[in-house]
Amino acid sequence: MKIATFNVNGIKARLDALCDWLDSAHPDVAVLQEIKSEDAPFPREMIEDRGYIVETHGQKSFNGVAILSKLPLEDITRGLPGDDGDTQARWIEATVVGKTALRVCGLYLPNGNPVELDADGLPVAGGKYAYKLAWMARQRARAADLLAAEMPFLMAGDYNIIPQAEDAKRPDVWRADALFRLESRDAFRQLVNLGLTDAFRARVQGPGHYSFWDYQAGAWNRDDGIRIDHVLLSPQAADLLRDAGIDRDIRGRDKPSDHVPVWVDLDL
């Protein structure tokens, strides 16, 4: 079973590119981020025509996530637990019903910039960086709950985290950025240390593997990228890992997103 994550940066602007990718990569399940659409106007027909069920968790203008699946979905939930006041559409979950049930979490983790710190160097409450770190604590709590339930699961999406220096072409320019600050990497490592596996790094080592290239400054042509889209696997899911990869070539096609798809193949 091939499961992919793709930050499309606007579903309306990316519909043709998304369908071209679905036709060439044929994932069984795809989680999307930054659909930038409410649920009702989401353009579902061209995706459904390709055999996918479409479940969205959208909002106007910003954020928004979705799950596309060729297999039946059950128990769909929207929103990351832990803060009823959080109205940003960044989390969707569903159980993919195959021969073994797999819980799939699709996520769009907050960017966190600009980083605002107080005199003690702590994130300013109410600021975007504090929101990012609090969101990651909620994600960690959700992962702990799913681990306790002992159902195989994965958490796939745009993490807005550069895990290691080798995951950036120019790590030094990212040192103070919310994507690479120590607190951000610590939070990501705390999540992984619950027992999750970074699927891509279980298959591919070394530098030069990116999932995002900025539209600005010729980043793609200079291969000035960062690896920020990840698939984390629960122990039971990691035992089923057959392969993982990044569909880098998508970035060079017409009207690309600034992100490319990242995928795993599980023996399911």
Place this chain on the structure above:
DNA sequence: ATGGCCGGTGGAACCGGA
């Protein structure tokens, strides 16, 4: 040439992204 963009909104600039 060391700067260079893009999508959504709303119908012109501006916000947000990373």
